[in-house]
Amino acid sequence: MVQEKIIAMLAEATDTDAAEITADTKFADLGIDSLDMTEMAMDLEDEFGITLEMSPELSTVGKLTEAVEKLVEA
Protein backbone atom coordinates (compact mmCIF):
# COMPACT_ATOMS: atom_id res chain seq x y z
CA MET A 1 0.00 0.00 0.00
CA VAL A 2 2.85 2.36 0.87
CA GLN A 3 4.72 1.45 -2.28
CA GLU A 4 1.63 1.94 -4.45
CA LYS A 5 1.16 5.39 -2.95
CA ILE A 6 4.80 6.36 -3.55
CA ILE A 7 4.65 5.09 -7.13
CA ALA A 8 1.41 7.02 -7.76
CA MET A 9 3.01 10.21 -6.40
CA LEU A 10 6.10 9.74 -8.54
CA ALA A 11 4.07 8.96 -11.65
CA GLU A 12 2.12 12.18 -11.21
CA ALA A 13 5.12 14.34 -10.34
CA THR A 14 7.25 13.13 -13.24
CA ASP A 15 4.59 12.36 -15.84
CA THR A 16 5.81 8.77 -15.97
CA ASP A 17 3.71 5.63 -16.50
CA ALA A 18 3.26 4.03 -13.04
CA ALA A 19 3.89 0.60 -14.57
CA GLU A 20 7.45 1.65 -15.36
CA ILE A 21 8.26 2.46 -11.71
CA THR A 22 9.40 -0.44 -9.51
CA ALA A 23 11.00 -0.92 -6.08
CA ASP A 24 14.42 -0.70 -7.73
CA THR A 25 13.72 2.61 -9.47
CA LYS A 26 16.17 5.29 -8.36
CA PHE A 27 14.74 8.76 -7.71
CA ALA A 28 17.68 10.31 -9.53
CA ASP A 29 16.78 8.35 -12.68
CA LEU A 30 13.30 9.92 -12.64
CA GLY A 31 14.82 13.41 -12.60
CA ILE A 32 13.56 13.99 -9.04
CA ASP A 33 15.37 16.84 -7.27
CA SER A 34 15.73 17.59 -3.57
CA LEU A 35 12.65 19.81 -3.42
CA ASP A 36 10.56 17.11 -5.16
CA MET A 37 11.78 14.73 -2.44
CA THR A 38 10.76 17.19 0.26
CA GLU A 39 7.31 17.59 -1.29
CA MET A 40 6.89 13.83 -1.41
CA ALA A 41 8.09 13.43 2.18
CA MET A 42 5.57 16.02 3.38
CA ASP A 43 2.74 14.34 1.47
CA LEU A 44 3.73 10.92 2.90
CA GLU A 45 3.81 12.39 6.40
CA ASP A 46 0.26 13.65 5.97
CA GLU A 47 -0.95 10.46 4.32
CA PHE A 48 0.42 8.09 6.97
CA GLY A 49 0.60 10.34 10.05
CA ILE A 50 4.36 9.91 10.45
CA THR A 51 7.44 12.13 10.76
CA LEU A 52 9.88 11.21 8.03
CA GLU A 53 13.57 12.17 8.04
CA MET A 54 14.69 12.25 4.41
CA SER A 55 18.28 11.24 3.76
CA PRO A 56 20.42 10.49 0.71
CA GLU A 57 20.34 6.78 1.64
CA LEU A 58 16.64 6.66 0.73
CA SER A 59 17.57 6.69 -2.93
CA THR A 60 15.13 4.14 -4.37
CA VAL A 61 11.40 3.51 -4.23
CA GLY A 62 12.04 0.28 -2.27
CA LYS A 63 14.23 1.95 0.37
CA LEU A 64 11.77 4.78 0.90
CA THR A 65 8.88 2.29 1.11
CA GLU A 66 10.72 0.29 3.77
CA ALA A 67 11.45 3.43 5.82
CA VAL A 68 7.83 4.59 5.68
CA GLU A 69 6.48 1.10 6.54
CA LYS A 70 8.74 0.93 9.61
CA LEU A 71 7.42 4.28 10.81
CA VAL A 72 3.80 3.29 10.17
CA GLU A 73 4.26 0.07 12.18
CA ALA A 74 6.08 1.80 15.07
Place this chain on the structure above:
Amino acid sequence: MSFRIIGTGMYVPSRVVTNDDLAQIVETNDEWITKRVGIKERRISETEFTSDMGYEAAKAALDSCGCGVEDIDLILSATVSGETVSPSTACMIQNKLGAVCPALEINAACSAFIFLLETAAAYFALRNYKKILVVGCERISGILDWTDRGTCVIFGDGAGAAVLERGDGYLDAVYNVKGGDDVIKIPHGIGCSPFFKREQDSPYIHMQGQETFQYAVTALCDDVNTLLERNNLTMEDIAYIIPHQANKRIVDFARKRLHMPEEKMAVNIEKYGNTSSASIPIALDELVKDGKLKRGDKIILCAFGGGLADAACLIEW
Protein backbone atom coordinates in the same frame (compact mmCIF):
# COMPACT_ATOMS: atom_id res chain seq x y z
CA MET B 1 -9.11 50.33 16.18
CA SER B 2 -6.23 49.60 13.82
CA PHE B 3 -5.71 50.87 10.29
CA ARG B 4 -6.68 50.75 6.65
CA ILE B 5 -4.17 50.68 3.80
CA ILE B 6 -4.86 53.84 1.78
CA GLY B 7 -1.81 53.96 -0.49
CA THR B 8 0.79 51.63 -1.97
CA GLY B 9 3.96 52.10 -3.97
CA MET B 10 6.94 50.20 -5.27
CA TYR B 11 10.31 50.73 -6.86
CA VAL B 12 12.65 48.34 -8.62
CA PRO B 13 15.98 49.12 -10.29
CA SER B 14 15.89 49.45 -14.06
CA ARG B 15 18.57 46.80 -14.66
CA VAL B 16 16.89 43.52 -15.62
CA VAL B 17 19.05 40.44 -15.09
CA THR B 18 17.73 37.37 -16.90
CA ASN B 19 18.50 33.73 -16.25
CA ASP B 20 20.63 33.76 -19.39
CA ASP B 21 22.63 36.66 -17.92
CA LEU B 22 23.25 34.60 -14.77
CA ALA B 23 24.38 31.65 -16.88
CA GLN B 24 27.33 33.87 -17.88
CA ILE B 25 28.34 34.24 -14.21
CA VAL B 26 27.66 30.83 -12.61
CA GLU B 27 27.05 27.34 -13.96
CA THR B 28 23.30 27.41 -14.43
CA ASN B 29 20.68 27.79 -17.13
CA ASP B 30 17.22 29.19 -17.72
CA GLU B 31 15.52 25.78 -17.60
CA TRP B 32 17.08 24.84 -14.25
CA ILE B 33 16.21 28.16 -12.58
CA THR B 34 12.69 28.23 -14.01
CA LYS B 35 11.95 24.66 -12.90
CA ARG B 36 13.60 24.98 -9.52
CA VAL B 37 12.36 28.37 -8.33
CA GLY B 38 10.05 29.77 -11.03
CA ILE B 39 12.07 32.93 -11.71
CA LYS B 40 12.71 34.28 -15.21
CA GLU B 41 14.35 37.61 -14.34
CA ARG B 42 15.10 39.91 -11.43
CA ARG B 43 16.05 43.56 -10.97
CA ILE B 44 19.56 44.24 -9.69
CA SER B 45 20.77 47.60 -8.48
CA GLU B 46 23.68 49.24 -10.25
CA THR B 47 23.62 52.54 -8.38
CA GLU B 48 20.79 52.54 -5.82
CA PHE B 49 21.40 51.81 -2.17
CA THR B 50 18.63 50.23 -0.12
CA SER B 51 17.40 53.53 1.30
CA ASP B 52 17.26 55.07 -2.21
CA MET B 53 14.84 52.34 -3.26
CA GLY B 54 12.91 52.63 0.01
CA TYR B 55 12.57 56.36 -0.54
CA GLU B 56 11.27 55.91 -4.10
CA ALA B 57 8.69 53.33 -3.00
CA ALA B 58 7.65 55.51 -0.05
CA LYS B 59 7.22 58.53 -2.31
CA ALA B 60 5.13 56.48 -4.76
CA ALA B 61 2.92 55.25 -1.90
CA LEU B 62 2.41 58.80 -0.60
CA ASP B 63 1.63 60.07 -4.12
CA SER B 64 -0.86 57.22 -4.70
CA CYS B 65 -3.12 58.53 -1.92
CA GLY B 66 -2.35 62.24 -2.17
CA CYS B 67 -0.58 62.27 1.19
CA GLY B 68 2.10 64.78 2.03
CA VAL B 69 5.17 63.91 4.05
CA GLU B 70 3.85 66.23 6.78
CA ASP B 71 0.79 63.96 7.16
CA ILE B 72 2.92 61.01 8.32
CA ASP B 73 3.28 60.49 12.08
CA LEU B 74 5.75 57.59 11.97
CA ILE B 75 7.97 55.75 9.48
CA LEU B 76 8.60 52.03 10.00
CA SER B 77 10.96 50.25 7.66
CA ALA B 78 12.45 46.80 7.30
CA THR B 79 15.57 45.50 5.60
CA VAL B 80 18.33 42.93 5.95
CA SER B 81 20.50 44.70 3.40
CA GLY B 82 20.76 48.34 4.42
CA GLU B 83 23.84 50.31 3.43
CA THR B 84 24.44 51.32 7.04
CA VAL B 85 23.66 49.77 10.41
CA SER B 86 23.39 53.31 11.72
CA PRO B 87 21.71 55.46 10.66
CA SER B 88 18.96 52.92 10.16
CA THR B 89 17.39 52.68 6.72
CA ALA B 90 14.23 54.19 8.27
CA CYS B 91 16.23 57.26 9.28
CA MET B 92 17.73 57.53 5.81
CA ILE B 93 14.27 57.32 4.21
CA GLN B 94 12.98 59.96 6.64
CA ASN B 95 15.86 62.22 5.66
CA LYS B 96 15.34 61.74 1.92
CA LEU B 97 11.60 62.37 2.23
CA GLY B 98 12.25 65.52 4.24
CA ALA B 99 10.02 64.16 7.02
CA VAL B 100 10.39 65.13 10.67
CA CYS B 101 8.42 62.30 12.30
CA PRO B 102 10.06 59.43 14.23
CA ALA B 103 11.47 56.57 12.15
CA LEU B 104 12.62 53.13 13.18
CA GLU B 105 13.65 49.87 11.61
CA ILE B 106 12.61 46.30 12.31
CA ASN B 107 14.45 43.15 11.27
CA ALA B 108 12.33 40.07 10.72
CA ALA B 109 13.96 39.13 7.40
CA CYS B 110 11.47 38.05 4.72
CA SER B 111 8.53 38.22 7.14
CA ALA B 112 9.30 41.77 8.18
CA PHE B 113 6.55 43.56 6.26
CA ILE B 114 3.88 41.80 8.34
CA PHE B 115 5.82 42.55 11.52
CA LEU B 116 5.80 46.21 10.38
CA LEU B 117 2.01 46.12 10.03
CA GLU B 118 1.63 44.54 13.45
CA THR B 119 3.94 47.17 14.96
CA ALA B 120 1.99 49.91 13.22
CA ALA B 121 -1.26 48.52 14.67
CA ALA B 122 0.33 48.69 18.12
CA TYR B 123 1.39 52.31 17.55
CA PHE B 124 -2.12 53.26 16.41
CA ALA B 125 -3.37 51.80 19.69
CA LEU B 126 -0.64 53.47 21.75
CA ARG B 127 -0.57 56.95 20.25
CA ASN B 128 -2.96 59.30 18.59
CA TYR B 129 -1.28 58.75 15.22
CA LYS B 130 -3.37 59.25 12.09
CA LYS B 131 -1.01 57.92 9.41
CA ILE B 132 2.00 55.60 9.42
CA LEU B 133 4.28 54.86 6.46
CA VAL B 134 5.66 51.30 6.22
CA VAL B 135 8.48 50.38 3.85
CA GLY B 136 10.22 47.10 2.99
CA CYS B 137 13.38 47.67 0.97
CA GLU B 138 16.28 45.47 -0.03
CA ARG B 139 19.51 45.43 -1.99
CA ILE B 140 19.84 41.69 -1.53
CA SER B 141 22.37 41.57 -4.39
CA GLY B 142 24.83 43.07 -1.90
CA ILE B 143 24.60 40.13 0.49
CA LEU B 144 24.72 37.32 -2.08
CA ASP B 145 27.62 35.03 -2.79
CA TRP B 146 27.69 35.46 -6.57
CA THR B 147 29.68 32.23 -6.93
CA ASP B 148 26.93 30.17 -5.28
CA ARG B 149 24.38 29.20 -7.94
CA GLY B 150 22.07 27.83 -5.26
CA THR B 151 21.35 31.28 -3.82
CA CYS B 152 22.41 34.00 -6.26
CA VAL B 153 19.73 33.03 -8.79
CA ILE B 154 16.88 33.34 -6.29
CA PHE B 155 16.99 36.93 -5.11
CA GLY B 156 16.40 40.41 -6.47
CA ASP B 157 16.46 44.05 -5.36
CA GLY B 158 13.50 46.36 -4.82
CA ALA B 159 11.24 48.16 -2.40
CA GLY B 160 7.55 48.36 -1.56
CA ALA B 161 5.65 50.69 0.72
CA ALA B 162 2.19 51.37 2.09
CA VAL B 163 0.47 54.30 3.77
CA LEU B 164 -1.69 53.25 6.71
CA GLU B 165 -4.49 55.40 8.08
CA ARG B 166 -6.23 54.89 11.42
CA GLY B 167 -9.21 52.63 10.67
CA ASP B 168 -10.53 49.12 11.10
CA GLY B 169 -9.20 47.12 8.15
CA TYR B 170 -6.48 45.17 9.96
CA LEU B 171 -8.58 42.32 11.30
CA ASP B 172 -6.19 39.74 12.73
CA ALA B 173 -2.61 38.52 12.62
CA VAL B 174 -0.56 35.53 13.62
CA TYR B 175 3.19 35.48 13.95
CA ASN B 176 5.80 33.05 15.21
CA VAL B 177 9.52 32.88 15.79
CA LYS B 178 11.61 29.74 16.12
CA GLY B 179 14.96 31.33 16.78
CA GLY B 180 18.06 29.71 15.33
CA ASP B 181 20.61 30.09 12.56
CA ASP B 182 20.90 26.53 11.27
CA VAL B 183 18.40 26.86 8.37
CA ILE B 184 18.85 30.47 7.16
CA LYS B 185 21.48 33.01 8.18
CA ILE B 186 23.23 36.12 6.95
CA PRO B 187 26.33 36.68 9.11
CA HIS B 188 27.67 40.18 9.67
CA GLY B 189 31.34 40.95 9.27
CA ILE B 190 32.97 40.21 12.64
CA GLY B 191 35.12 43.33 12.55
CA CYS B 192 38.82 43.70 13.23
CA SER B 193 39.04 43.43 17.00
CA PRO B 194 42.52 42.13 17.88
CA PHE B 195 40.93 40.36 20.86
CA PHE B 196 38.14 38.41 19.12
CA LYS B 197 39.07 34.80 18.40
CA ARG B 198 36.18 33.42 16.32
CA GLU B 199 36.45 32.75 12.58
CA GLN B 200 34.63 34.95 10.05
CA ASP B 201 31.72 33.15 8.39
CA SER B 202 31.17 34.40 4.84
CA PRO B 203 28.87 37.45 5.17
CA TYR B 204 26.32 36.28 2.61
CA ILE B 205 22.98 34.48 2.61
CA HIS B 206 23.31 30.86 3.76
CA MET B 207 20.25 28.71 3.27
CA GLN B 208 19.46 25.00 3.65
CA GLY B 209 17.11 24.46 0.71
CA GLN B 210 15.11 21.43 1.83
CA GLU B 211 14.69 22.60 5.43
CA THR B 212 13.69 26.08 4.24
CA PHE B 213 11.15 24.57 1.84
CA GLN B 214 9.59 22.37 4.50
CA TYR B 215 9.45 25.16 7.07
CA ALA B 216 8.03 27.66 4.58
CA VAL B 217 5.23 25.42 3.32
CA THR B 218 4.26 24.31 6.82
CA ALA B 219 4.35 27.85 8.23
CA LEU B 220 2.39 29.33 5.35
CA CYS B 221 -0.37 26.73 5.51
CA ASP B 222 -0.59 26.73 9.33
CA ASP B 223 -0.70 30.54 9.57
CA VAL B 224 -3.35 30.90 6.86
CA ASN B 225 -5.49 28.13 8.36
CA THR B 226 -5.19 29.70 11.82
CA LEU B 227 -6.45 33.03 10.49
CA LEU B 228 -9.34 31.37 8.65
CA GLU B 229 -10.40 29.28 11.66
CA ARG B 230 -10.05 32.10 14.16
CA ASN B 231 -12.23 34.39 12.04
CA ASN B 232 -14.80 31.77 10.98
CA LEU B 233 -13.84 32.15 7.34
CA THR B 234 -13.26 29.72 4.50
CA MET B 235 -11.03 30.10 1.48
CA GLU B 236 -14.09 31.25 -0.51
CA ASP B 237 -14.24 34.38 1.66
CA ILE B 238 -10.70 35.38 0.67
CA ALA B 239 -10.20 37.46 -2.49
CA TYR B 240 -6.41 37.03 -2.59
CA ILE B 241 -3.55 35.54 -0.68
CA ILE B 242 -0.37 37.55 -1.10
CA PRO B 243 2.50 35.32 -0.04
CA HIS B 244 6.13 36.27 0.37
CA GLN B 245 7.59 35.62 -3.08
CA ALA B 246 10.30 33.22 -1.96
CA ASN B 247 10.15 30.44 -4.49
CA LYS B 248 7.34 29.55 -6.90
CA ARG B 249 7.49 25.92 -5.83
CA ILE B 250 6.91 26.81 -2.18
CA VAL B 251 3.91 28.92 -3.16
CA ASP B 252 2.52 26.28 -5.54
CA PHE B 253 2.90 23.43 -3.06
CA ALA B 254 1.34 25.47 -0.25
CA ARG B 255 -1.52 26.50 -2.55
CA LYS B 256 -2.28 22.86 -3.34
CA ARG B 257 -2.28 22.00 0.36
CA LEU B 258 -4.62 24.92 1.06
CA HIS B 259 -6.91 23.80 -1.81
CA MET B 260 -6.78 27.27 -3.22
CA PRO B 261 -7.37 28.18 -6.87
CA GLU B 262 -4.31 29.47 -8.68
CA GLU B 263 -5.91 32.79 -9.59
CA LYS B 264 -6.37 33.72 -5.92
CA MET B 265 -2.65 33.49 -5.16
CA ALA B 266 -0.82 36.70 -6.10
CA VAL B 267 2.48 35.64 -7.65
CA ASN B 268 5.02 37.85 -9.43
CA ILE B 269 8.25 36.07 -8.52
CA GLU B 270 8.98 35.33 -12.19
CA LYS B 271 9.68 39.07 -12.71
CA TYR B 272 11.45 40.10 -9.53
CA GLY B 273 12.80 37.02 -7.73
CA ASN B 274 12.77 36.98 -3.94
CA THR B 275 13.06 40.58 -2.69
CA SER B 276 12.74 39.60 0.99
CA SER B 277 10.86 42.25 3.01
CA ALA B 278 9.91 44.10 -0.19
CA SER B 279 8.18 41.19 -1.90
CA ILE B 280 4.75 41.48 -0.26
CA PRO B 281 4.33 45.27 -0.66
CA ILE B 282 5.52 45.01 -4.28
CA ALA B 283 2.96 42.26 -5.00
CA LEU B 284 0.29 44.24 -3.15
CA ASP B 285 1.04 47.38 -5.16
CA GLU B 286 0.77 45.44 -8.42
CA LEU B 287 -2.62 44.03 -7.38
CA VAL B 288 -3.84 47.53 -6.52
CA LYS B 289 -2.50 49.05 -9.75
CA ASP B 290 -4.15 46.25 -11.75
CA GLY B 291 -7.48 47.16 -10.13
CA LYS B 292 -7.89 43.69 -8.66
CA LEU B 293 -8.83 44.75 -5.12
CA LYS B 294 -12.17 46.29 -4.27
CA ARG B 295 -13.43 47.81 -1.07
CA GLY B 296 -14.52 45.14 1.39
CA ASP B 297 -12.34 42.37 -0.12
CA LYS B 298 -10.65 40.21 2.48
CA ILE B 299 -7.01 39.44 1.74
CA ILE B 300 -4.34 37.49 3.59
CA LEU B 301 -0.67 38.45 3.55
CA CYS B 302 1.68 35.68 4.67
CA ALA B 303 5.43 35.35 4.96
CA PHE B 304 8.24 33.17 6.30
CA GLY B 305 11.99 33.45 6.39
CA GLY B 306 15.14 33.95 8.41
CA GLY B 307 14.73 33.96 12.16
CA LEU B 308 13.08 31.65 11.63
CA ALA B 309 10.12 34.01 11.59
CA ASP B 310 6.75 33.59 9.96
CA ALA B 311 3.61 35.70 10.03
CA ALA B 312 0.26 36.24 8.35
CA CYS B 313 -2.43 38.86 8.62
CA LEU B 314 -6.03 39.26 7.53
CA ILE B 315 -6.96 42.59 6.03
CA GLU B 316 -10.25 44.01 4.83
CA TRP B 317 -9.56 46.28 1.89
